[in-house]
Amino acid sequence: MNKRGESATAVEQMIVSASRLIKDGSVLMVGTQWPVIVSLLAKSLHAPDIAICFEGGAVLNRIPDRVPFFTGDPVVNAHCVLLGNSLDTLGITLHGGKADMALLSAASVDRYGNINTTCVGDYTSPKIRLAGSGGACDFGSLAPKTIIIVEHDKRRFPEKVDFITTPGYLWGKDSRAAAGLRPETGPYAVVTTLGLFHFDEQGEMILAAHHPSASVREVSENVQWDLKVDSNVKALVPPSEKELETLRYQLDPEGMYLRSARLLKGIKISV
């Protein structure tokens, strides 16, 4: 547990920076891992009237009694205004054009915001096999604004992902339209433990802000291509005391998200 008054970790800064991008009143498609805690933080503070929609068919309307470990966590059952089918949220809400924003985690993200959560190496004979799409491909294909939240590690930022699980701007903005994806959809921002990125006219990732403790150079050195940097690049505003208190002591007192791998390593097994 972080002590009171201790300054924000890179993960906390990432969660807070992402949550600030959420506008009150919006309808969100929320994916597993970071998006869960990001959306709950927004709902606890500046955006109480967001609708948090999960791929399994849930619309969450209240902060659950314990932080959900993933979007299918049964703890959400008693805190929803709608519990239905995947076709209610992914279908009617997202494909039907009623969602404003989607939040996603990723294994890797490339220059044009394409996400891979399928495999490392060739699909037919992978070096490492990952989980696959779930609703991620649908979020990235259909949502007006997709925010990608991912821990920063150079290996996670190749110039071109091995497999496009979730389409970003493909090979540049025009190719997204050419593939038939709807206009006015696509990645909006990438928030990492080093910085915040937007997408330029060509659909290429551009560094908009860096974490207070990370330099522009450090960020640039941690992607595998020549990173564009916004001429107005600045440092992210650190989390306020209120944001940190809410995150640490109200939402995640057990550190399921704030202390990495707590879920796996911290649980004592008694079987």
Place this chain on the structure above:
Amino acid sequence: MSEAVERYVNNGDALFLGGFVQQEPFAAAHEIMRQGKRDLTISKCAGMSLVDQMIGAGVIKHLITSFTWNPLPAAAHCFVRSLTQEIPHRIEVEEYSLLALNLAYFAGSLDLPYVATKTMLGSGFDWEQNDSGAKNRLKFEQSPFTGERVCLVPPIKHDVGIIQVQRSDPYGNAQAWGMLGENRYGLQSCERIIICAEEIVDTDIVMRDPNRTLVPAFRVHAVVEEPWGGHPHPMAGYYDMDWLYFAYYERETHTEELFQAFLRKWVYGVQDRKEYLRLLGAKRLESLQPEPFISEPVSYGRLTRHFEV
């Protein structure tokens, strides 16, 4: 359970396994593994440790899925071993996005020729745009109405559908609540349906709340009363997800040898679900029980007066 699986699940069948985190038919899956069924096609949106175990046990030939994971942030080791090391053999994987698979079940249950969608275009699933090597049954066309590029999702149908639900009457009028995922259309895209229920209740209880019915008895071939049949996954109102299990599963399956020992203990080493629960222990089960969170009864209104004309 053993009779239902023996009678209705054949080697080589295509099986829809219901449950999106909640309602997962673990007891049925273990029985399928004990009976050593072979060459199955398993179709399941969220292929978590249930699908992983079936892959490791060698019963799956072809997997239709949208993702397969632990579901902690940890690998499904048997799934990974199958695809990277061909242990016990390399399964064929047919992957779609979650929405696309839901649409495929929807098309399958209504017997639609296909459903057109705007998802997956340009992604690795889009073999026309992307030479990714992914194999699926999608087609890409221009919409005859708007001329825009659309993805055509085929109907996916199954020989057998199996799900674990909260309650059913003895005839198979099955009711479920909680997060329902793809359950409704997945089940309806099956020729034969096996319902596993936490409780068997009178038909009258079903008829007082018919909105909660997932599938009506006329579609159902077998009903099995199997309390705790969804463990380690959760059942709304009955038990929580058994979080300890997944870290244990991750640890106890990360090598092939460990996984075989896991199977011997938890699947082959027990005769049925009752023995499995004894092995798990009453204390463990007790720790998973939720506090009640009861909904208000509603009235559907019974109309007994006849019209006076």
